[in-house]
Amino acid sequence: xxxxxxxxxxxxxxxxxxxxxxxxxxxxxxxxxxxxxxxxxxxxxxxxxxxxxxxxxxxxxxxxxxxxxxxxxxxxxxxxxxxxxxxxxxxxxxxxxxxxxxxxxxxxxxxxxxxxxxxxxxxxxxxxxxxxxxxxxxxxxxxxxxxxxxxxxxxxxxxxxxxxxxxxxxxxxxxxxxxxxxxxxxxxxxxxxxxxxxxxxxxxxxxxxxxxxxxxxxxxxxxxxxxxxxxxxxxxxxxxxxxxxxxxxxxxxxxxxxxxxxxxxxxxxxxxxxxxxxxxxxxxxxxxxxxxxxxxxxxxxxxxxxxxxxxxxxxxxxxxxxxxxxxxxxxxxxxxxx
Numbered sequence: 001x002x003x004x005x006x007x008x009x010x011x012x013x014x015x016x017x018x019x020x021x022x023x024x025x026x027x028x029x030x031x032x033x034x035x036x037x038x039x040x041x042x043x044x045x046x047x048x049x050x051x052x053x054x055x056x057x058x059x060x061x062x063x064x065x066x067x068x069x070x071x072x073x074x075x076x077x078x079x080x081x082x083x084x085x086x087x088x089x090x091x092x093x094x095x096x097x098x099x100x101x102x103x104x105x106x107x108x109x110x111x112x113x114x115x116x117x118x119x120x121x122x123x124x125x126x127x128x129x130x131x132x133x134x135x136x137x138x139x140x141x142x143x144x145x146x147x148x149x150x151x152x153x154x155x156x157x158x159x160x161x162x163x164x165x166x167x168x169x170x171x172x173x174x175x176x177x178x179x180x181x182x183x184x185x186x187x188x189x190x191x192x193x194x195x196x197x198x199x200x201x202x203x204x205x206x207x208x209x210x211x212x213x214x215x216x217x218x219x220x221x222x223x224x225x226x227x228x229x230x231x232x233x234x235x236x237x238x239x240x241x242x243x244x245x246x247x248x249x250x251x252x253x254x255x256x257x258x259x260x261x262x263x264x265x266x267x268x269x270x271x272x273x274x275x276x277x278x279x280x281x282x283x284x285x286x287x288x289x290x291x292x293x294x295x296x297x298x299x300x301x302x303x304x305x306x307x308x309x310x311x312x313x314x315x316x317x318x319x320x321x322x323x324x325x326x327x328x329x330x331x332x333x334x335x336x337x338x
Contacts, residue, residue, distance in 0.1 A: 010047045014040060018047065022054035030062040041075070049083075052076045056089045060096070069093045084113035088144060100151050107148050111164060114141040118169050125176060135178040135193055142170065142200040149207040163208045170201055174226070194221075195231040202239050211243035230259050234271065241278070250278040257291070266302070267295055269319040276326070289327065296323035 010018075018040060025033040034055060041051040056072035059065040070093045076086035091106035117137050124131040145165045152161045173179075179193040198221050205214040218239055222232035237252035253275040260267045272295040279288035299320040303313065 010045075010050065014043075014047050015050075018050050018054060022057070026054075026058050026062055030058050033058055034063075049076050049079050053083075053086060053089065056086075056093070060089065060093055066093055066097050070097075082113055084110040084117070084140075087113070088140070091144075091147070095147070095151060100155050104148060104151050104155070107144055107151070108164070111141070111144050111148065114144060115165060115169070117141075118173075122169060122172050122176075135173070135197075138170070138173045138178060139193065139196055139200070141165065142197065142204065146200055146203050146207065149204060153207065161208055163204060167201075167204075170197075173197070179226070191228050191231075194226045195228070195235075198227055199231075199235055202235055206239065206242045211239055214239040215243050215245070215248075230256060230263070230265070233259060237274065237278075246278060246281055250275075250282060253278055267298065269295070269322060272323070273326075292323050292326050296320055296327065299323065 017036060021033040021036040025036065037051040037055045037058070041048045041055065052072045052075040056069045056076070059069035059072060070090065073086050073090040073093060076083060077090070080086065087106045087110035091103045091110060094100075094103035094106055114137065117133050118141050121131045121133045121137065142165075145163065148164045149161055174197070179197055198218060202214040202218055205211065205217070215236065218227065218232060218236045221227045222229070222236070227235070233252045233256035237249045237256065240246075240249035240252060253271070256271060257267060257275060259265075260271075272291060276288040276291045279285075279291065299316050302308070302316050303320065308316070
């Protein structure tokens with residue numbers, strides 16, 4: 001049985017109010033969302049646990065109040081001591097606060113719960129029984145495993161960091177095609193899930209000193225059409241660079257640039273810097289500058305669109321400013337993404 005709060009045990013009107021505050025109101029008026037959730041939290045019960053969890057997220061991501069976020073997630077755990085989501089929230093707050101060993105402990109607790117849930121999913125599916133949970137549970141398990149490895153690297157465990165999960169469950173999730181769509185689902189959503197799954201697994205492998213394994217696995221995933229060409233090129237370039245294959249990394253980065261042109265997609269700033277850095281490392285400064293110049297021209301063209309929303313415009317302006325600095329400076333773009 002999953003250690004999750006059952007929404008069916010909460011009054012429908014109260015649940016709707018929590019969801020409105022947690023998803024909609026937090027973006028337009030986070031302070032008002034806090035007021036709504038605090039009022040509900042005073043009522044006690046499961047609704048209070050959900051409200052405290054939503055409060056923790058708003059304090060962390062919208063308001064940057066780490067003390068209040070920590071208190072909120074601890075309030076959830078006081079009533080629901082096995083809830084993985086609360087341990088994840090607490091672990092992220094503690095990591096942000098620089099309390100890495102405490103963050104490691106919290107996320108390890110979360111991983112135990114998520115491992116239980118994913119193992120139960122596999123057992124039920126193998127037995128032909130209905131399963132509780134879905135692909136999101138596997139993605140969350142993998143995301144937390146990556147965060148734990150990153151924290152252990154920060155703690156200076158680079159030489160001994162090992163995978164904190166049994167990756168057999170990941171192999172099962174892939175073979176069971178958990179990230180494929182049903183007929184009624186959105187194909188783009190499935191592609192996004194597959195891309196996130198393989199990106200996280202590649203990151204886990206590289207953090208545990210298996211970059212070459214990541215390179216091979218990503219090529220296999222593309223061959224199975226679990227990765228679209230754009231995602232595959234990006235991820236394979238990153239993995240090859242970390243594996244020490246700069247020539248292969250450059251080839252994939254150039255392939256990514258070609259794909260974005262053919263599909264009329266925007267060449268992302270991190271992709272631009274990655275390709276330019278690889279070209280500089282290969283001694284082709286002229287082509288590196290050409291890549292940045294082309295990206296600047298594309299950003300400036302997009303900025304002429306009067307219908308750009310505020311956030312998108314700000315992102316293009318930031319990208320254009322970065323390109324101008326790179327073109328006007330003798331300093332090289334840093335090789336790679338990390």
